[in-house]
Amino acid sequence: MPGLHRMATAVRRGLCARPAAAHCAASRCFALRPFSLPAARRFASLSAPVAESSFHMELVERAKQAYGNSPEVDAAMSEMLSSRRLVLFMEGSLDQPKSLCAGNLSRIFTALQITGLHTVDLLREPEILGYLCTHLLVNPCTFPFPFRREGVRNVLFKDGSPLLDYDQMLELFKRGTLLQALGVTPRPADPSVHKQFKNMLPIANY
Numbered sequence: 001m002p003g004l005h006r007m008a009t010a011v012r013r014g015l016c017a018r019p020a021a022a023h024c025a026a027s028r029c030f031a032l033r034p035f036s037l038p039a040a041r042r043f044a045s046l047s048a049p050v051a052e053s054s055f056h057m058e059l060v061e062r063a064k065q066a067y068g069n070s071p072e073v074d075a076a077m078s079e080m081l082s083s084r085r086l087v088l089f090m091e092g093s094l095d096q097p098k099s100l101c102a103g104n105l106s107r108i109f110t111a112l113q114i115t116g117l118h119t120v121d122l123l124r125e126p127e128i129l130g131y132l133c134t135h136l137l138v139n140p141c142t143f144p145f146p147f148r149r150e151g152v153r154n155v156l157f158k159d160g161s162p163l164l165d166y167d168q169m170l171e172l173f174k175r176g177t178l179l180q181a182l183g184v185t186p187r188p189a190d191p192s193v194h195k196q197f198k199n200m201l202p203i204a205n206y
Helices: 002-030 039-045 054-067 071-083 100-112 126-138 166-175 179-183
Strands: 087-088 117-121 155-158 161-165
Touching: 002 054, 054 126, 071 126, 087 100, 100 166, 161 166, 161 179, 166 179
Parallel strands: 087 117
Antiparallel strands: 087 155, 155 161
């Protein structure tokens, strides 16, 4: 029948044309231009340390200006550091961390159940961040402390002197020697606490 013959011819033509169309589509895909150099740099900047970002540098500069070598801030910081054995300056608090690093520290210190730990939120009081940045980075002779990639973000003081930064705390925790480095003992187990919540009790003072 003429109608069936024309239909069969159209089907054959479509089958023959389909590989050619697929080849054209594939050629268009391979013809896409690669990322330009500025775009590649933008993606690479995402993996850069936070301390090297423009936002963090601007935050540090504003904190230094807020501090302004204030003698009142110096006296308050000296009194706090001398009256407390362990002081953790962090981004947020153990119960409300404000960064990934602070969240990791919250898990670490809660799991270890360290007592006598005091935490200070660096993002709440810019004068405190300015004090640390001024004395730890600008005047390293005051507090000789080797910083790594993260700068002044999460720093642990012991007996009034800086002891560990985030990278060092994380490394010691992985080795299982953080308690020995701090010279502290964990909180003794409370028999009234269910074993499921044994290492989840709040530990810090704010």
